[in-house]
Amino acid sequence: MAKALDLSPLKVCLVSAEVTPFAKTGGLGDVTAALARHLHRLGVDVRLFFPFYSITDTGPFELLADDSLRHVPVRFGERELVFSVFDARLPRTDLDVHLIHAPDLYHRPGIYTNDVDEHLRFAFLSRAAIESCQRLDWSPDIFHCNDWHTGLLPLYLKSHYAWDDLFTDSRTVLTIHNVGYQGVFPASAVEGLELGDQASLLDEEDLEAGRLNFLKTGILHADLLTTVSPTHAKEIQTAEYGCGLDRQLRARSDDLVGVLNGVEYEEWDPVDDPLIPFAYSRRELAGKEKNKQALLDELSLPADSQAPVVGVVSRLAEQKGFGLFPEVLPELLAARDLHLVVLGTGEERYEEFFRELESRDPMKVSFTNTFDNALAHRIEAGSDLFLMPSLYEPCGLNQMYSLRYGTVPVVRKVGGLADSVIQYDAETGNGTGFLFEEFSAAALRRALEAALDLYPNPERWQQLMRNGMAKDFSWDRQIRKYVDLYRRRGADEAK
Numbered sequence: 452m453a454k455a456l457d458l459s460p461l462k463v464c465l466v467s468a469e470v471t472p473f474a475k476t477g478g479l480g481d482v483t484a485a486l487a488r489h490l491h492r493l494g495v496d497v498r499l500f501f502p503f504y505s506i507t508d509t510g511p512f513e514l515l516a517d518d519s520l521r522h523v524p525v526r527f528g529e530r531e532l533v534f535s536v537f538d539a540r541l542p543r544t545d546l547d548v549h550l551i552h553a554p555d556l557y558h559r560p561g562i563y564t565n566d567v568d569e570h571l572r573f574a575f576l577s578r579a580a581i582e583s584c585q586r587l588d589w590s591p592d593i594f595h596c597n598d599w600h601t602g603l604l605p606l607y608l609k610s611h612y613a614w615d616d617l618f619t620d621s622r623t624v625l626t627i628h629n630v631g632y633q634g635v636f637p638a639s640a641v642e643g644l645e646l647g648d649q650a651s652l653l654d655e656e657d658l659e660a661g662r663l664n665f666l667k668t669g670i671l672h673a674d675l676l677t678t679v680s681p682t683h684a685k686e687i688q689t690a691e692y693g694c695g696l697d698r699q700l701r702a703r704s705d706d707l708v709g710v711l712n713g714v715e716y717e718e719w720d721p722v723d724d725p726l727i728p729f730a731y732s733r734r735e736l737a738g739k740e741k742n743k744q745a746l747l748d749e750l751s752l753p754a755d756s757q758a759p760v761v762g763v764v765s766r767l768a769e770q771k772g773f774g775l776f777p778e779v780l781p782e783l784l785a786a787r788d789l790h791l792v793v794l795g796t797g798e799e800r801y802e803e804f805f806r807e808l809e810s811r812d813p814m815k816v817s818f819t820n821t822f823d824n825a826l827a828h829r830i831e832a833g834s835d836l837f838l839m840p841s842l843y844e845p846c847g848l849n850q851m852y853s854l855r856y857g858t859v860p861v862v863r864k865v866g867g868l869a870d871s872v873i874q875y876d877a878e879t880g881n882g883t884g885f886l887f888e889e890f891s892a893a894a895l896r897r898a899l900e901a902a903l904d905l906y907p908n909p910e911r912w913q914q915l916m917r918n919g920m921a922k923d924f925s926w927d928r929q930i931r932k933y934v935d936l937y938r939r940r941g942a943d944e945a946k
């Protein structure tokens with residue numbers, strides 16, 4: 452007999468350590484906010500839980516105490532922790548998202564810490580989300596977990612909360628935004644986590660080695676795994692890119708899907724970006740040059756429209772490929788007329804490198820060592836090229852922003868960069884940027900020089916800019932892939 456059409460909305464409980472604009476260190480915050488926003492627009496009943504850090508940006512938001520989620524106790528061994536939930540409107544939606552208020556755990560100088568209870572801070576996040584569902588008597592079809600911080604959630608459902616019928620039909624999806632960050636703690640951490648007898652479901656090898664790995668636990672127990680680009684889904688199953696988890700990921704190959712992240716064009720489009728001084732579009736490029744002049748002026752670089760501006764906006768981490776720069780940039784800056792504009796924070800060695808580069812040639816190089824979203828927009832709008840030579844890149848957002856801003860990406864052909872940038876072909880005029888494959892200074896130099904050599908040819912350059920600006924990486928498309936995956940899970944289980 453044909454099954455009746457299920458018209459009830461899908462129920463998705465989304466859990467994340469970061470949500471833009473409340474608290475963000477990178478793409479994770481952008482993506483979970485976008486998932487919630489676009490699922491909600493599709494009519495999905497989505498509830499998003501994340502920590503209320505003391506550093507959470509609450510400036511423009513009205514926070515309302517959620518009456519049904521006040522002073523909820525959560526026992527961890529001897530310790531009883533308590534949380535309350537505050538609701539805030541997610542910008543550009545009528546969706547209220549849920550901030551978990553537990554000052555003992557989340558009032559720290561940053562989102563992440565090296566404190567001894569770091570494992571507890573995020574085990575708690577998973578449990579607070581589950582406990583909230585219980586209090587609300589809300590039974591999600593899907594718990595959508597993100598990165599190591601929520602890696603224990605699937606196991607909690609199978610262990611501590613296995614008794615609760617509310618979750619009998621709930622399935623779990625774990626999205627790996629960055630396999631390089633796994634949440635590894637001493638095995639002694641297990642004791643206080645309330646995993647009950649099911650602690651035996653943790654990875655045995657790890658326990659023997661005295662470790663507990665949150666991400667690996669999620670990979671073992673989530674019903675479905677995703678990562679943020681199709682190429683990266685293949686890469687992480689190899690020893691080169693799996694960061695030690697390739698074996699576990701290969702074992703789950705049938706359940707591992709890559710979905711490229713989308714771009715929030717409502718925030719990142721030069722046609723109507725309130726954070727840039729001059730609007731422009733694919734048809735009307737004139738504003739681009741004005742943004743460039745304004746950027747040079749703002750950063751005290753000489754306004755010289757002949758020289759190309761190369762932009763970098765990034766966490767300054769090894770993953771982003773900055774290890775190649777010392778062999779390439781000083782020489783290139785000495786040999787060519789160009790400007791380098793860098794915005795980033797992170798590892799001291801890279802901060803030091805950019806400081807030094809700037810002090811050596813302050814007329815060519817500008818380094819801004821802060822986290823500044825508005826400046827990130829102005830750099831996208833004011834640069835001619837955008838550099839991302841990543842060692843690995845699960846998806847990457849900035850190259851997709853760059854394409855929309857007519858800022859030609861020069862990227863390594865890896866992960867999401869390979870899935871979103873097409874090599875420029877001088878013969879046909881097709882393509883959107885410049886790619887290099889081998890992770891080497893020579894390969895990066897060749898790609899950069901090819902781009903710099905094309906730049907003086909305005910006709911070809913503008914064609915290349917327009918090719919990129921025409922690309923559409925909007926969430927409208929990508930979000931449907933998630934809905935299909937959520938539904939597919941349901942169908943698989945029903946077999």
Ligand code: ADP
Binds near residue numbers: 478796823846847
């Ligand atoms: P990742 O998540 O690995 O850091 P992504 O490219 O996916 O890399 O996302 C990075 C996001 O963080 C982008 O939105 C980028 O503009 C932003 N970002 C990174 N560093 C800074 C900074 N110093 N100031 C402003 N925005 C930044």
